[in-house]
Amino acid sequence: MKNKSLIFSIFLVFIIVLSVSAISAQDVNDTISTTDEETVIGDAEQVSGTVSGDVDVATENPWNTTGELSYDIPADAKTIKSADVYVNVYGGSAKNTHGANANISISTANGNESYSESLWTEDGSADGTVYTLNNHTTKCYSDYMIHYDVTSLLNGLNGTNLKIKVDTFKMENKTFDGRIKLMGLVLAYDDGDNDIVNYWVNDNQIWTNSNTTLIFDTSALTEVLDMSLTNIALSSQDATYLLNGEFLTDAEHKSGNYYQYNKWNIADYFNSSKKTEFTAIGTAGSYGVSYKNVLSVLTAKPGVVQASVSLASERKNSNLDIIYPGTFNQFTINVNTNKNGKYVIRLLADGNVVNSTEVYINSSSKKITLMDETVRPVDNTTVSTGAGGSYNKVNYTVQLFLKDELLNESSINAAILYNGYLSKDYAYPNTGLESFLNVTISGDIVIDVAGAYASGTNNRVDTWNVALTNDSTIVKAFVYAPYCYGGADDENLYNVTFNGVKPSVVSFSRDQANIVSTSGYGLIVYDVTDSIKDGENTFVLNKTHSTGAYPSILIYLYNTTGSPIIKNVYIYNGADLVGMTGNGANRPISVDSVLKIDSSDVASAVAYIFGAGAKDDRASIVVNGEKDDDAWNTNLSDQVNVYAKDISKTVKNNNEISIILNNNMFTALQQIVVLTKKETPVVVKNETEITAPSVTKVYNVAKNLVVTLKDVNGKVISGAKVIITLNGKTYTKPTNAKGQAILDLPNLAPKNYKVSVKFAGDSKYKASNLSTAKVVVKKANPKMSGKTKVTYKVKTKTKKYAIVLKNNKKQAMKKVKVTLKVKGKTYKATTNAKGKAVFKITKLTKKGKYTAKVRFAGNKYYSALNKTVKITVKK
Known part of the structure; x- marks a missing residue:
């Protein structure tokens, strides 16, 4: 509270500084003096009482020289304790150069009452002074406030209609305005039960160019079940309001011509056994701060708060609360209370708060829903068969707070069950369709x-x-x-x-x-x-x-x-x-x-x-x-x-x-x-033609397939998509400025391949296709290097001869088998990572000259290859 009071004090100083020399927009030409002092209205200015029914406030803002207020007296208003009619007429100026006459009629089931008022006084000022014309009329600035006690007129008329009509007209020799700012009725009644409603009514014209405070003597009350405040101000700008030093929010607000209606539920602002302070801080308009308060009604219903709360999961089975994995879970919470106010409801799962909300509850039952947005996994850690009732469960608790005080709580244990209908594919990431x-x-x-x-x-x-x-x-x-x-x-x-x-x-x-x-x-x-x-x-x-x-x-x-x-x-x-x-x-x-x-x-x-x-x-x-x-x-x-x-x-x-x-x-x-x-005009499309010359290439050698798309007139078509199917794979290629779609051919195994080419057509050109193109891939020719003449000594038992085998890109061919045949004997070897193969010749044991044949037999990628080697064996 200290912090809020400090904020209020700083804000108040700021407003006062802004409002120095402020003047009323209505009376800008008639300013006499101003004051920056706060106006404080005490208990003596008010009417108070108690009823067993309620206190109604009905208002209209005609802003015309004629107006009407219609009100239905409650059927349960067995005894009307008080009924007061208020009429406020804008005279046009605080000076006595302006005046008006007013005829006021009140029509009831028992007949009509009529009143005639002369709205003029010699006195006038623009400083907020209130002048008394008679025992029921006052003047402040240029506004005339008329008040009639009509209690006796309405007694016994419960369930009937009341109409109040006001007409204003020119006063002789006076400047006339006469627009009606306010027509109002405050009715307090008993309904015959044992309830108690305390009420306070302040109906003074209070003007300020800074702020004003009304004090309601609520010190006899220790606890209240409901409390409301209705306030009527006749100003172009609404004010900022505080109650007991706290800013008032969430008003039921209506605004008109120099008319501001606000009603608040203020039970949460009540201070036990203390007076209630209502402060209005004027807001600066075009001519500064000018705020006029004319009617404030406070009601309070005393009593001790009683509240209960319960919760249930979305569904039950044999009284078992059920929640579901893989999704959010919704809970229904029932609150019963006899006190109006803002309550905080918290939902806890296994002791952790998963959701909370603030909600205004009237003195009755309230049903709300809260969501637990914890998405539990759909797996064996959260779901069981429930054999013998041994389901995996979550403990849920709902707590009910009022002004940080825990009033009540309730708990359930909810079983986790899954039934495959959560718009979610189990074990896969898809969600729904x-x-x-x-x-x-x-x-x-x-x-x-x-x-x-x-x-x-x-x-x-x-x-x-x-x-x-x-x-x-x-x-x-x-x-x-x-x-x-x-x-x-x-x-x-x-x-x-x-x-x-x-x-x-x-x-x-x-x-x-x-x-x-x-x-x-x-x-x-x-x-x-x-x-x-x-x-x-x-x-x-x-x-x-x-x-x-x-x-x-x-x-x-x-x-x-x-x-x-x-x-x-x-x-x-x-x-x-x-x-x-x-x-x-x-x-x-x-x-x-x-x-x-x-x-x-x-x-x-x-x-x-x-x-x-x-x-x-x-x-x-x-x-x-x-x-x-x-x-x-x-x-x-x-x-x-x-x-x-x-x-x-x-x-x-x-x-x-x-x-x-x-x-x-x-x-x-x-x-x-x-x-x-909707049908559009048929577009005549040009025929198209695809050409693609067959391609012959060697394995391991890059080459392109070039597809050309032209129209029937031989004009190339650029920017079109061509679909090429080769060896079971489909490639989509755009045509360039020459109408060519170019495919870098993959490194296919040696073979003859059929090529299918399609153009699906577009808004200008018809579709076409080609199925006669071919890609012929031939085997590559490898290279074998090694000495063509070698000499060994007879005494060397194992004579070694090496060759190196490389492909057509001069890359080593590893793990390839090669043979060497000499003197009727065949020797085998396998190339290593560098393409090198070493033959071990063991049968050449006599002096002489021999011819050897080295052979790579080829495979599905490479052609066969032979090499002749001259071998000399000497002593």
């Missing part, structure tokens, strides 16, 4: 399911018939292979071929029902773009594990030359098991996805949602807010089902798709959105 492909096509997408469910060790062959027109070409093609009951499963779960070619795995997702089980559910996606063909296509699936193989899905996309149709295809892949079995918890289960697309210029849109084992009674699907309870239209649980939904009317950039489990279990697979764009 992830973006897989985004492609634009001028043709269409085909989705075709084939095959029957294969259990255990049964293998399967799936076939599809593809029929494309002559002007259509494949853009992408994939086979989706979903499965269940996998063990130590990974992307090598199957040995597969598509049209005899082993395809590559481009996506793998996996989930499972319970961490301690070996039963995995997943999806393997194979890229078959390069091997799909017109006619019958065959997918051979051989298992490496005993799994359940659901039917396969062939998805292919194609372009059609000259088509005016443009489609955007977005594919999201994943495998998310949803099921109620495994942990017995009844947590709502769903797979929630957001498919991000570009929805501009869309003529139509279709969403495709896939499920394995997804019968109609097992799930509901919601797409962009539209729900379908019978989406998959089948009663078979061993199939892959596809739900097609026209979303043309609801499509947006972020499409929300939820698959909600109703019973049993199934696997949510891929999701696809296909957008058909």
Whole structure:
């Protein structure tokens, strides 16, 4: 508190310095004098009392010469203890040159009361002096404040309506303004119960050019359950407010023309057995600080605070609180209290604070949610079978504080359970369905399911018939292979071929029902773009594990030359098991996805949602807010089902798709959105031609394959992408300014290779291809060095002869076998790391001259090589 008082004192000095010689914006032409002294209003200036019901404050700010306030008297206001009407009229000037007349009427169920007021006085000043006109009217600056006690008029009228109407008009020989700043009613009533509400009302016109403090005598109160303060100021600028030296925040604020309404819940600021100090620090406007306070109402409900708190996890099973690994966990906290105020609620997990919040609670029950954002790993350290109830558990405690005082706390032990439906692939990094492909096509997408469910060790062959027109070409093609009951499963779960070619795995997702089980559910996606063909296509699936193989899905996309149709295809892949079995918890289960697309210029849109084992009674699907309870239209649980939904009317950039489990279990697979764009004028594209001369090269010697792309008129096409397929690998190369796409040929083994070249076409040019080009790689010629004539002595038993073998790049050929044949005997040697081979000749024991043949027989990379050596043996 000392620190806050110091801050207040410094701030107050700053405000006072700013406000020296400040003047009222309303009375800028009528300034007489100013003062920098703080105004302090004591208890004697106020009206106070107690009621069993409440105290209502109703106000209007007409800022016109006519105004009306309508108020419904509470039905439970059995006895009205006090009712006061306030009207404040702006006279136009503090000088007596201005004046006005006012007619005021109060209409009730019992009839009307009318009043006429002359708003003028000889006296006037602009220093904040309050002048009394009569027993119910005062003047301060240029404002006239009228106050009527209408208690007797309203008694017995509970549940009825009250209307107050004010009209002002010109006073003879006076300058007239007469705009109404305030119409107000303060009503205190008993409702017949035993509650006690203390109240204080201050209705003085208090002007300051610095600050003002009201003192409410609350010293008789030791504890309060609720406390509120309503304050009305008639100034262009609102003030900064403090209560008992602390800055007031979180006001219910309304602002009008020279009108500032604030209401605060101030129970947290209450000082037991002490008076309450309310300070307003004026804010400088265009003409300095000018602040006028006219009405302040303080209410307090005494009593001792009583509070209880409890918490529960998101779901229970047989009264067992459950939390989940791999995700955040949400808790419901119930608070019951008889005191209004700001409470702090803390959530602890195993003694550590994981979340806290400050919340205002009325004197009743309050339900809030808090999240434990601790993501516990989905592994055997956090999940057990729970045999005999021995689950791994976390102790959670919720604590309830008021003004740093711990009022109450409660604890539970929550078991950690996993059921495979957290939009997270267990043991793999994928989270939910992830973006897989985004492609634009001028043709269409085909989705075709084939095959029957294969259990255990049964293998399967799936076939599809593809029929494309002559002007259509494949853009992408994939086979989706979903499965269940996998063990130590990974992307090598199957040995597969598509049209005899082993395809590559481009996506793998996996989930499972319970961490301690070996039963995995997943999806393997194979890229078959390069091997799909017109006619019958065959997918051979051989298992490496005993799994359940659901039917396969062939998805292919194609372009059609000259088509005016443009489609955007977005594919999201994943495998998310949803099921109620495994942990017995009844947590709502769903797979929630957001498919991000570009929805501009869309003529139509279709969403495709896939499920394995997804019968109609097992799930509901919601797409962009539209729900379908019978989406998959089948009663078979061993199939892959596809739900097609026209979303043309609801499509947006972020499409929300939820698959909600109703019973049993199934696997949510891929999701696809296909957008058909609004038609654009057909663009006439030029024909293209690809040329690529065949290349002959020697192994180990660099050489390029040069592809040239031209249009039908022989003009080269630069900046285009050309796809070159050589030896099973695909290379994408851009064409240069000469229309050439240049491929640095890899160091292929000697052989004849076919080269396939494709240009897929673009907005200006049609597609073309070439399949006649070849790359011929010939064997390289090695080099052998060594003496051509050697002489040995007869007495040398082992005569050594060495050669060095190098390739066509003059690099040593190591670990190569060579032979030396002399006098009918063949000797063998192997080159070392330097290419050197040493022959050990042991059979030349007689004097004479001999001819030896050294030979490298060649291999798949290098040609054969012979060398003749003359050998002389002498004594």
